Amino acid sequence: MTPDGMISAAIVGTGRIASLLEEDPLREKPCTHAGALVATGRCAIVGGMDRDEERRRLFSRRWGAPVFSDALEMIRTTAPEILVVATHPDTHEMYVAMAAREGIPLVVCEKPLAHTMASARRIARIEKQGGLKILVNHERRFSRDYELVRQAMRSHALGSLLGITATLYFGKNKPHHRVLHHDGTHLIDAIHYLTDDTLRVRRRVGNMRGCRSSVFIHGVLKKQGLPVVLEIGAERDYLHLEIRLSFSSGEIRVGNGIFSWSRSEISPHYSSYRSLQDVPRLVPEPTGYFLGMMNEAVALAEGRLERSRSTAADALAALRVIHEASRRV
Numbered sequence: 001m002t003p004d005g006m007i008s009a010a011i012v013g014t015g016r017i018a019s020l021l022e023e024d025p026l027r028e029k030p031c032t033h034a035g036a037l038v039a040t041g042r043c044a045i046v047g048g049m050d051r052d053e054e055r056r057r058l059f060s061r062r063w064g065a066p067v068f069s070d071a072l073e074m075i076r077t078t079a080p081e082i083l084v085v086a087t088h089p090d091t092h093e094m095y096v097a098m099a100a101r102e103g104i105p106l107v108v109c110e111k112p113l114a115h116t117m118a119s120a121r122r123i124a125r126i127e128k129q130g131g132l133k134i135l136v137n138h139e140r141r142f143s144r145d146y147e148l149v150r151q152a153m154r155s156h157a158l159g160s161l162l163g164i165t166a167t168l169y170f171g172k173n174k175p176h177h178r179v180l181h182h183d184g185t186h187l188i189d190a191i192h193y194l195t196d197d198t199l200r201v202r203r204r205v206g207n208m209r210g211c212r213s214s215v216f217i218h219g220v221l222k223k224q225g226l227p228v229v230l231e232i233g234a235e236r237d238y239l240h241l242e243i244r245l246s247f248s249s250g251e252i253r254v255g256n257g258i259f260s261w262s263r264s265e266i267s268p269h270y271s272s273y274r275s276l277q278d279v280p281r282l283v284p285e286p287t288g289y290f291l292g293m294m295n296e297a298v299a300l301a302e303g304r305l306e307r308s309r310s311t312a313a314d315a316l317a318a319l320r321v322i323h324e325a326s327r328r329v
Contacts, residue, residue, distance in 0.1 A: 007044070008043075008250045010075065010078050010082070011045065011084065012085050012095050016032075017086050019033070019048075027276075031290055035290070047065055048066075048072045072102075080104060084107075084109075085108070093114055106132070107135070108297050109312070111318075112145050112315065113185075117320070127313065131173060134295050138190070138310045138314065140189070140289065142293040143292065146254060156306070158248070165231070165243075166226075166230050166231070166242065166243045167230075169239065174237075175209055177213065180208070180232050180322050180325065187230065188321045192314065194245070199321045202220060212234060216230070242255035250262050250276065262276070265277040296309065304317060
């Protein structure tokens with residue numbers, strides 16, 4: 001704790017998701033780790049570390065916190081109760097292991113959990129050993145719109161779930177495997193969260209290393225045996241992330257800027273048939289996706305929670321799907 005009773009937090013990596021995106025006028029706020037820490041009203045940023053001098057300068061000016069070029073020096077100087085790891089995935093394991101050795105009680109780690117399955121497994125092993133709690137920033141688990149969808153699925157508001165199709169486009173020229181590894185973790189983890197299940201890959205159509213058109217990944221939910229199709233696309237000049245859930249009596253579409261519900265009703269177009277009719281639903285504003293994640297970090301740090309709803313084990317499960325998709329043909 002800081003002298004005024006705040007939870008001390010330090011951030012490794014002071015780039016876009018750590019701090020810089022807070023300047024985007026269109027994004028729901030907070031939309032960064034630093035912004036969310038401050039917005040909880042319970043955390044004080046005691047340090048920021050980055051190897052880039054300009055990023056350190058911007059971070060210090062924006063948040064009024066001391067900055068460091070070495071993570072271990074920052075940890076030993078500031079003794080944070082929460083360490084945010086917002087660096088490239090190939091360094092996540094190093095900083096998580098450092099936090100465990102230095103006795104930090106909680107790490108908030110950016111997605112994807114790691115750059116390889118072996119590294120991700122080692123991080124999950126650190127979590128399993130106890131002593132260090134890990135919360136991975138798959139923020140749709142904390143977003144109000146996804147929570148409403150999850151509640152509807154559990155209450156069978158639109159009948160039984162029958163299948164899922166999901167789409168991710170992220171830039172014109174990014175190879176499919178990079179899109180899947182970077183933002184596909186959000187897509188896959190959200191499906192796992194909504195369904196309380198895990199996806200198993202059966203086949204893939206398309207070249208994962210290419211950047212033409214789309215790759216289609218076909219799988220099933222492990223426990224429920226329901227079909228899931230993922231489309232990972234390139235050559236589009238727009239961002240699109242959407243999950244479409246098909247039920248026996250309706251449909252829900254949820255994603256980036258998407259929140260659409262339809263229910264089966266007597267058709268106004270065809271006699272003796274039923275059609276999907278829109279159910280007026282407003283996107284919850286704010287969705288609280290980033291703040292909800294950091295509020296859970298506060299609850300973990302204060303001992304009010306023992307386990308995050310977004311663990312390293314959960315993040316490993318998402319990476320396992322990507323690994324399977326990369327191997328299947």
